[in-house]
Amino acid sequence: MWYLQATQPELGMATIMAISMASGITASLALETVLLRKGRDNMSWPLAARTAAGMSTISMMTMEVAENAVDYHLTGGQVAIDSPAFWLAGAVAVTAGFLAPLPYNYLRLKKYGKACH
Known part of the structure; x- marks a missing residue:
């Protein structure tokens, strides 16, 4: 997101956030699919992709959404790489992105009787 904000500001914040979210989700799904296929689960490619998506x-x-919203709220969409406040806002945004899905993830693990460790 920061790259697009700095180099393509004419795209507008909504478009930049949409591209950022789509690329993040796509990269994560691709990585999870490969890990499910090549890892100890050794799933077929179609099953690995469906499992990763599910x-x-x-x-x-x-x-x-949480990470981008917090980042935008704290920085106003301004990329200032030389500013400690910018990096602090990034750390806060990443923390929000980590914390936001925890309740959902916990409930899913509990529902299916799985453990994180």
Whole structure:
């Protein structure tokens, strides 16, 4: 998102956020699919893709929305790489992105009797 904000501001914040969210979700789904296919689960490619999408789509969307909203709220969409306040806002946004989907993830793990560790 920061790259697009700095280099393509004419796209507008809504478009930049949409592109940022789509690329983040796509990259995450691709990585999860590869891990499910090549890892100990050794799923077929179609099953790995369906499993990755089913496991993480809502969680990832929640994370992306929270992170982008907090980042925009704190920075106003301004990228100031030389500013400590910018990096602090980034850290706060990442923390919000981590915390926002935790209740959903906890309930899903509890529902299916799984553990994180």
